[in-house]
Amino acid sequence: MSWLLTILVGVLTAVACGAAACYLGTLCVDWYRISSFEGGSGYFVVFLTLLGLVIGLILGIVTSRVVAGGASPGFLRAQGLSLAGVAILFxxxxxxxxxxxxxxxxxxxxELDLEVELRCPRGVVPVLQDQSRYLACMLTALGSGNQRRKPxxxxxxxxxxxxxxxxxxxxxxxxxxxxxxxRTVRLIVNESNDIEFLLPLPARPGKQHLQWSEWRSDRFLQERDxxxxxxxxxxxxxxxxxxxxxxxxxxxxxxxxxxREFAALKPDSPLEQWVDFCLDDNLDRDRIxxxxxxxxxxxxxQFRAKDPERLRGLTNVLSTVQSLPATAAEPLQQAGQVLVERFRAFxxxxxDxxxxxxxxxxxxYWVWHQLAARVQGHKMADFHPTMQALLTLAEQRGGDSHEFSALADSIRTDLRQPEQ
Incomplete structure (x- = not known):
């Protein structure tokens, strides 16, 4: 059996082993929940595929040379044994x-979702707030020796x-x-109540488990004291x-x-109702x-709103305004003073x-500055006193937060801009 056939066996075996490794890599991405962040899962599959190619090439060449030195050498025998080795290894x-x-x-x-309802005793009040550091829900599998796996x-x-x-x-x-x-289920209700219990379900739930179980108060994991x-x-x-x-x-x-609610709004409806729709991408923001x-x-x-999401919606809509009448200068000056008060109040x-x-x-501030630059009949210099007051405050508080430092940098840049 020639070396040319040996190399051919190695190449074909490498292709087969690489394909098997690629398929195994896609399975492992699910089995081990390998994150796709920054292409992590993709890199893992590519690495495993390359490893499979190398292993397959070596396996094919070694197997073909062993066959070549045996009693009945031949290409088909060498290739068959090489592919059998790939199958066994896979x-x-x-x-x-x-x-x-x-x-x-x-x-x-x-595939299934697990739903849990936790009933608290009287006197235990959960922290009902979106993005709270409490109200966490986690499912964790226990491996050998009850070792906790990735939740x-x-x-x-x-x-x-x-x-x-x-x-x-x-x-x-x-x-x-x-x-x-x-498997354990963990729910963090508030600062004082971190509840965890062993899940009372079989490894592979059946259709009968699509219904709610009875209320249970056992299988809790608790510290001795x-x-x-x-x-x-x-x-x-x-x-x-x-x-x-x-x-x-x-x-x-x-x-x-x-x-329906948006369509029912009238121009003289309370402005808070209009602002409520600022974050809806499916509605007509130009109308708002x-x-x-x-x-x-x-x-x-509106600049006094305490909800960051409400402010974000307001700035998203205001950033689309291209021109303001001269009468808008006074309200914008007042809005600038509100910003000064708000930054000073921290x-x-x-x-967090x-x-x-x-x-x-x-x-x-950024959208306020953009609006000020678009007031007809006025120059940005008219708004510089408010910007200077904001800059002084931001520089004084720069050591307290990166946000103050970033605000100061933005204002300094804006003050250096020439008049349009």
Whole structure:
């Protein structure tokens, strides 16, 4: 058997082994939940494919040379044994990876979500606030020796939390990503109540588990000196396809409701109602902008909003305004003074919510500056005193937060700009 045929066997085996490694890599991305952040999962699959190519090439060449030195050398025999070696290796490595990974259980071919309702004892009040550092929901699989594996974060449905008879019930939903028999569910209710329990479901739930279980108060994981009492829970699984369909239907109903409410607004409706729709991409923002321009005298009051998301929506719409009448100069001066007051009102030290509000107020300053430059019959110099007051304040507080430093940099740049 010639070396040319040996190389051909090696190349063909490398292709087969590389394809098998690529397929195994895609499986491992799911089994080990390899993140796609910055292409991580893609790089992993490419690396495994290249490794498979190298292993296949070596396996093919070595096998063909062994066959060449045997009693019945031949290309087909060498190639067949090489591919058999690839198949055996693939099965062995896949089995090893499967045992170490997390495979999602299914019902009728559909992956599942786990839904949990936690009922709190009287006196325990959850922190019902979006993006709170509390109200976390996590599912964790336990491996050999009860070692905790990588948890899966879920969605704590805080808007659907209910209170009856002084007891709060908090629902959450998380992907049932693993069929390991030991899994824990963790819900952080507030600063004092971090609740975790062993999930009372089989490794592969059946259709009977699509219904809510009975309320239970067992299987809680608790520290010896911190017993858990008064809490109870119930669980069920849902087909992810059903959850997606219900979410899409609910989103469409909400969109239709918002469109009806938006269409019913009149030019003299309270300005707060108009601002409520500023973040809706599916609505006519030009219509909102026209109302804001017509009622620019009310702008200083809108700059006092405490909700960062409300401010973000307001700045998104105002940034589309291309021109303002000369009568807008006075309201903009007043709005600038409101900004000075708001920046001055921040105390020390600054909390995370304070920094989030600061970041959004920087955006408000940016759009305020853009609007000031678009007032007909006025120059930016008319607004420089307000900008100087903001700059002085930002420079004084620069050591307290990066947001103040960034604001000072922006104002200095704006003050250096020539008049348009």
């Amino acid at each position: 099965c062995f490595v896949t089995l090893f990876c499967r045992l170490g990974g997390d495979v999602a259980p299914k019902i009728d071919g559909e 899966m974060g879920g969605e704590l449905l805080w808007k659907q939390a209910t209170e009856a008879g002084g007891q709060w019930t908090i629902p959450c939903r998380v992907s049932l990503f693993t069929d390991r028999s030991l 911190k017993p858990i009492s008064g809490f109870s829970y119930r669980v069920r699984v849902r087909l992810q396809a059903d959850v997606r369909r219900e979410a899409e239907e609910a989103a469409q109903l909400e969109l239709d409701r918002r469109k 902008a026209q109302v804001l321009v017509a009622r620019i005298a009310e702008l200083p009051g 105390g020390t030290p600054l909390s 919510p304070d920094n989030a509000l600061l970041a959004q107020l920087r955006g408000v």
